[in-house]
Amino acid sequence: xxxxxxxxxxxxxxxxxxxxxxxxxxxxQDGKAIANVCLSSKKDIRNAxxxxxxxxxxxxxxxxFNRGQILYRMAEMLEGRKAxxxxxxxxxxxxxEHSKIEIESCIERIxxxxxxxxxxxxxxxxxxxxxxxxxxxxxxxxxxVVGVLAEQSSGLIGLVSQLMxxxxxxxxxxxIASEQLPLCAITFAEVLETSDLPAGVVNILTGxxxxxxxxxAEHMDVNALFLSNAGKGLTTExxxxxxxxxxxxxxxxxxxxxxxxxGIRYISSFQEIKTTWHPIEQIGGATSSY
Amino acid sequence: MTAQKPLxxxxxxxxxxxxxxxxxxVARFQTRSIKGASKLxxxxxxxxxxxxxxxxxxxxxxxxxxxxxxxxxxxxxxxxLPTVAAVCVYPSMVPIAKEALKDSTIxxxxxxxxxxxxxAPFDVKKMDxxxxxxxxxDEIDMVISRGKFLAGEHAFVFDEIAAIKEIxxxxxxxxxxxxxxxxxxxxxxxxxxxxxxxxxxFIKTSTGKIQPAATMQVTYTMLMAIRDHFDRTGKxxxxxxxxxISTSKLxxxxxxxxxEILGEAWLSNEWFRFGASxxxxxxxxxxxxxxxxxxxxxxxxxxx
Numbered sequence: 001x002x003x004x005x006x007x008x009x010x011x012x013x014x015x016x017x018x019x020x021x022x023x024x025x026x027x028x029q030d031g032k033a034i035a036n037v038c039l040s041s042k043k044d045i046r047n048a049x050x051x052x053x054x055x056x057x058x059x060x061x062x063x064x065f066n067r068g069q070i071l072y073r074m075a076e077m078l079e080g081r082k083a084x085x086x087x088x089x090x091x092x093x094x095x096x097e098h099s100k101i102e103i104e105s106c107i108e109r110i111x112x113x114x115x116x117x118x119x120x121x122x123x124x125x126x127x128x129x130x131x132x133x134x135x136x137x138x139x140x141x142x143x144x145v146v147g148v149l150a151e152q153s154s155g156l157i158g159l160v161s162q163l164m165x166x167x168x169x170x171x172x173x174x175x176i177a178s179e180q181l182p183l184c185a186i187t188f189a190e191v192l193e194t195s196d197l198p199a200g201v202v203n204i205l206t207g208x209x210x211x212x213x214x215x216x217a218e219h220m221d222v223n224a225l226f227l228s229n230a231g232k233g234l235t236t237e238x239x240x241x242x243x244x245x246x247x248x249x250x251x252x253x254x255x256x257x258x259x260x261x262x263g264i265r266y267i268s269s270f271q272e273i274k275t276t277w278h279p280i281e282q283i284g285g286a287t288s289s290y
Numbered sequence: 291m292t293a294q295k296p297l298x299x300x301x302x303x304x305x306x307x308x309x310x311x312x313x314x315x316v317a318r319f320q321t322r323s324i325k326g327a328s329k330l331x332x333x334x335x336x337x338x339x340x341x342x343x344x345x346x347x348x349x350x351x352x353x354x355x356x357x358x359x360x361x362x363x364x365x366x367x368x369x370x371l372p373t374v375a376a377v378c379v380y381p382s383m384v385p386i387a388k389e390a391l392k393d394s395t396i397x398x399x400x401x402x403x404x405x406x407x408x409x410a411p412f413d414v415k416k417m418d419x420x421x422x423x424x425x426x427x428d429e430i431d432m433v434i435s436r437g438k439f440l441a442g443e444h445a446f447v448f449d450e451i452a453a454i455k456e457i458x459x460x461x462x463x464x465x466x467x468x469x470x471x472x473x474x475x476x477x478x479x480x481x482x483x484x485x486x487x488x489x490x491x492f493i494k495t496s497t498g499k500i501q502p503a504a505t506m507q508v509t510y511t512m513l514m515a516i517r518d519h520f521d522r523t524g525k526x527x528x529x530x531x532x533x534x535i536s537t538s539k540l541x542x543x544x545x546x547x548x549x550e551i552l553g554e555a556w557l558s559n560e561w562f563r564f565g566a567s568x569x570x571x572x573x574x575x576x577x578x579x580x581x582x583x584x585x586x587x588x589x590x591x592x593x594x
Contacts, residue, residue: 045585046585049585053588215585218583218584218585219584219585219587220584220585220586220587220589220590221585221586221587221588221589244584245587245589245590
């Protein structure tokens with residue numbers, strides 16, 4: 001029997017339906033319905049941000065090594081469910097060959113960022129020469145709750161490429177999935193749920209970006225936005241709404257299938273540099289005596 | 291001062307409480323949706339009814355001063371917000387609160403009678419109360435002797451409340467039943483009747499130290515006791531749910547309940563209070579969400 005699956009959303013480690021009770025049908029290329037998906041609302045955004053805020057504290061304080069372990073576990077879980085993802089990508093109109101390549105790239109990308117978890121700190125942090133009796137050093141700290149509008153033109157690779165650097169750096173995330181290609185996003189939430197990732201670190205909503213992004217952009221408890229190929233209109237609107245609490249708005253209109261579009265620069269986009277001036281006895285003490 | 295002394299023999303026989311009925315009625319209050327201008331008005335009313343509370347062993351004079359400042363300046367970024375009704379502190383902190391709030395109309399409530407357990411000799415409880423009043427407390431929040439109540443010594447509990455009320459004189463007395471320790475709604479109702487007849491100006495659910503605290507079922511039962519007393523005597527008694535009310539939604543549901551059981555006359559901080567420490571910030575955030583249309587962040591509201 002062919003059952004039309006109803007995909008739910010992912011908030012705080014749970015899979016609720018949207019509080020609005022709305023849904024929309026996702027269709028294949030022939031216009032045939034392949035699944036029902038939640039049409040999330042503003043209140044779902046509110047709930048997701050609340051969950052992300054709650055999760056942020058302990059996630060950002062975990063040891064970097066442990067964050068790396070959890071990301072690596074995600075890659076393992078994704079590897080084990082490859083077939084399902086390939087099938088979903090094909091349902092959404094992609095060829096078998098391309099779908100396989102996309103999943104392989106996703107797994108590689110997760111492993112790549114898992115490796116960065118306990119290494120970016122050394123590269124982004126520094127000891128700074130100053131002209132006074134201070135030991136002066138700068139360290140990277142996660143920005144906070146990051147709103148991610150997933151690349152709308154891809155089913156999984158965009159989402160993975162945006163999400164991984166955000167959480168590798170100790171942030172928590174609220175992600176709006178691709179409106180037309182949402183199936184893998186929710187199946188990916190099932191992967192996250194079985195990867196020891198604490199509840200609320202990643203929250204995934206499906207529905208209309210035009211409807212939800214403004215709420216996310218003006219939310220005072222969201223510290224940064226990550227947009228990819230959102231179009232000029234929506235990007236500008238988000239940038240304007242983000243002004244009130246001086247959110248970072250990171251716009252990367254990349255082709256995420258390219259291996260060159262991964263790297264520490266995506267992690268550092270969601271890090272704040274904290275500089276400490278620590279008094280010492282004498283100028284120059286910061287060179288050889290510490 | 292009232293002329294005649296209250297007598298235990300005048301406490302009416304408390305009716306039995308239909309627990310299932312209470313739960314169903316309470317559930318219906320929680321389905322009301324309050325939006326737009328009514329919500330703003332409701333939230334503002336909630337703020338004005340809060341007894342901002344700190345009752346910890348670790349309270350320091352500066353912590354109390356800070357809370358008093360917050361009581362008078364809930365969120366200065368937005369003009370036109372009310373202040374809270376009162377601050378609620380331990381007797382030893384009353385002089386500090388008095389000094390901090392000398393230029394405001396915010397009342398100072400002090401817990402007494404060996405709060406929170408009430409397990410102290412009667413003389414100590416009386417001294418505790420006198421100390422708080424002499425230090426300048428406007429209101430006294432006393433605890434009843436739950437041990438005695440549960441042991442069936444209801445007259446003892448009654449006399450204790452009456453004696454404390456006598457010490458309070460014109461200062462208003464809130465009587466804490468600590469419903470979380472009374473086990474059944476029948477006992478809550480009985481304790482309410484005893485407190486009301488012994489001279490309580492307010493009856494209050496909990497100390498905040500015991501779970502469950504101010505559940506809506508318990509508050510409902512106490513409101514019914516107040517209602518029956520009013521129907522019988524025409525005298526109003528105040529109500530203060532305390533402990534566990536930390537969200538705006540729950541606070542608004544409580545207001546709906548008060549309005550339906552007791553009526554509009556009780557919808558002011560003279561007759562209804564919330565005992566809470568974290569409620570104020572949630573209400574403020576909801577209020578600002580309503581005003582600006584944007585979801586708010588705790589980062590922009592003072593901690594205490």
